[in-house]
Amino acid sequence: MSLRFSAGRFSFVLAAVLSAVPACAADLVQVYREALSYDAQYAAARANAEAGREKLPQALAGLLPTIAATGNTFANDASFDTRINSLGINTNTSTRNRFNSNAYNVNLTQPLFRWQNFAQYGQSKLLVMQTEATFAQAGQDLILRVAQAYFDVLVAIENLRAVQANKTAIAQQLEQAKKNFEVGTATITDSYESQSRFDLATAQEIAADNELEVRRYALRVLIGRDPGELSRLKPKAVMEPPQPASMDPWVEAAERDSFVVQAQQAAAEAAGKAVEINRAGHYPTLDVVANYGQNNGPGQSGLGEIDTTTRQVGLQLNIPIFQGGAVNSRTREAIARRDAELATLAKEKRNSALGARQSYLGVVNGLAEIRALEAALVSSLSSLESNRLGYEVGVRINIDVLNAENQVYVTRRDLARARFNTLLAQLKLKAAVGSLAETDLEQINRLFEAP
Template sequence: MSRALHPGRLSLLLAGLFSALPAFATDLLQVYRYALAYDAQYTAARASAAAGREKQPQALAGLLPTIAATGNTYWNDSTYKGSISALNDSYHNKYNSHSYGVSLTQPLFRWQNFVQYDQSKLLVLQTEANFAQAGQDLILRVAQAYFDVLVAVENLRAVQANKTAIAQQLEQAKKNFEVGIATVTDTYESQSRFDLATAEEIAAENELEVNRYALRVLIGTDPGELNRLKPTAIMAPPQPASMEQWVEAAERDSFVVQAQQAATEAAAKAVEINRADHYPTVDVVASYNQNNGPGQFGVGSIDNTTSQIGLQLNIPIFQGGAVNSKTREAIARRDAEAASLDNAKRSAALSARQSYLGVVNGLAGVRALEAALVSSLSSLESNRLGYEVGVRINIDVLNAENQVYVTRRDLARTRFDTLLAQLRLKAAVGALGEGDLEQINSLFEAP
């Protein structure tokens, strides 16, 4: 007869089962999606975008009618002394009086309101461009933090491998000295290199810890182990292969340029808005009012209703010079925004050139360092063999081991710098998105 499993035992069994499963590393896309929900800088940009989109309905309100309702009630306590016809008397009366009304104003001609509505569309475009740029910046910050951790991991692994090799060399040097086939100098040299490698290991561990914490600040959780770049990963060169085409696209399509272009055009509209304060305005006005209360001296009652509709013209004549001053200020701000637009285009062009060269030169650097690593490993084997047969000294082996470590470290850093340059190049032309991150993510695998 079967027996039911106690809930406590079931929990222990499930815990043991899941603990036995292999842990999955966190990939680049997961980290990015964590950052989308957690990063404070991007959250602030999202809220700013929502606020900026309200500029257009606010400006539209200047073209629509405004309706207002009013009402009041008063308690009256009046005393009258005098004569009415043949009567000499005094009157003292207490009563309520009420009134209410509705008014409507519909602008017919307020040029500044029309221009302000057009300006609001430009301000919304600026807001959207800034938000899109914030999205690109988030991708770059995530990739930078992710790659920094992986570079630190590769650096630590290389330092530890170098330290292990030096420790073996130190042990061999001690044995050779004990049997009299080597001098104590070899032992001192190996010990010196071992102590230096220990110091480098401590520094590498600290760098890894700092970089992991920087990533955690970005995503709000400990990502655990990260996916590593595949040894066979192939990084494609930029397409198109012409740097000038990337530069032209950056000057035209960069979100920074788009935002500044909209800001410049909005500043030009501001000049027109301020000048329009000199222009007359025409509105349709309508009102309805009703007053209720007793008649004069509290005798009888009054129910007075008034309806009005018409046109209202307002012609500004003199406003103390404020309009001219505000117009001059707006012209100066327009010129400043135009200069900022030129600067944005130049900065976008520079960023595109730097990123393009970063990709092209990075790919060349990766190939060169891969070849250098093969050569360094061959040199290390040759020096070890030469040391065994007595044609090489201990310092030659230590130098060869150090060269292998340096080459591995530089190769890892160059690979990640090249990947980041690819993302920066896309960002320079306003084309960086999650799809590009997915493409980069496909070059990684679980460790």
């Protein structure tokens, strides 16, 4: 018996097998890495960083020699009219001469003392520092935006699940109320109440489904594709409190190490250098200059050719005396801009401190809220069971059961939201002190599992 299997049939079977294997759920780190290469906002920040780094070689050029070369060639047509000779006789003779003349020059200038160039070089280092800090902040912002979008999708999923589960429970209660009314053990009011709750749950389901679609599209904007299934937070995931477990060290670190503060600190120092640069408009400059030139043209009366070569080396001193007050005006402008940058620096330090406080409290209070909601969920489940049993024996009415069921699903939704808010607060706290990195996402990613 021979086995014959065509390539086309093999491809079809292979595709069928692969389609039967469920795709792996995208986790938080995977989504972040896709956003690194796709997100337009981060791409713009990367390009701006590349542009900002060019400030240093541009300023260095002001300390290095400059060389320039010039050249020319001309076709000349000269006429000479002679009317009186040496004896005073009018001869009326004319002479015409056509010739080419060529020349070229090479000039070199090496600054010896130009204080504004030295100051600009120092300023360029500060501007590059500002650029790097701004780019680092953009990287942290990307992590936060990815985490926010990722968590928003998961919260929307949990909200939709809670609404759908509540709707299912209400539908069962509605069916039970109708049966009880038919057999005469309940009033029509129970049916009306259940129907009202069912209609409300249907409207909530539509809104929750729409919210999920919006959140999924927001995540798609970051990574350029539909995210598909996402890893979910483990039910028993344990979140650790911040270390150090005191607010003050976090606040102090934020005022010192935040990338926003670092960028503004560099901007303020660069503005101080700008004052120095403008004041240097009063200072003399000293350069080494060298020149080499060659000129080729006709001799006197157009007879023959003369080649002229010049070589010059020397010092050139330039002393500014009066420029109409422009230097003083630009200096005052630079001082005012420096003061503005210093005020902005103070503002950024305060904002960073405030952000660290808010994030620290978000983590600490979030952990406490999670514990409280976990206890509330246990109580809500117990209350639901008690109300169901009481309804069956006639000591509870239908609205009590509906309220208990709604409370269970609201608590579950709030618990999911509290967990994700706490995780996001942990990331924001790291960002506030300038230490947020991909490793922090990897640590949080361990709390997730495939659905």
